[in-house]
Amino acid sequence: MLNLFGEDQEPDKKTIGHYKIWRAKNEYGKSLSLERQCRNCTYKRSFDYHNKCYHKCELQGISQSEASDIRLSNVCEQWWRKTNASK
Secondary structure (H helix, E strand, O other): OEOOOOOEOOOOOOOOOHHHHHHHHOOOEEOOOOOOOHHHOOOEEEEEEOOEEEEEEOOOOOOOOHHHEOOOOEEOHHHHHHHHHOO
16 A cells, blocks of 8 residues: 555554453353353452442453453353363
8 A cells, every 4th residue: 555655555453452362262252041141150250449330350351441341241161161171
């Protein structure tokens, strides 16, 4: 692609965040079963801050960022594999 001066220029590459990679690798997404949800997970942690409740996952890593927030109606395959391996 050419810029305003006629020089060849590559488009900027966007970096993918740590949490987006984790969610893609562990197939984090909407759960179809009520038993298999983040709200029932032993790794879920909730923090109250400024009259709001933030839900985090220990498997994903806990930080102050909004990127590490989880939805309670979702589930990740990493938790599912760990719970089924112990049975």
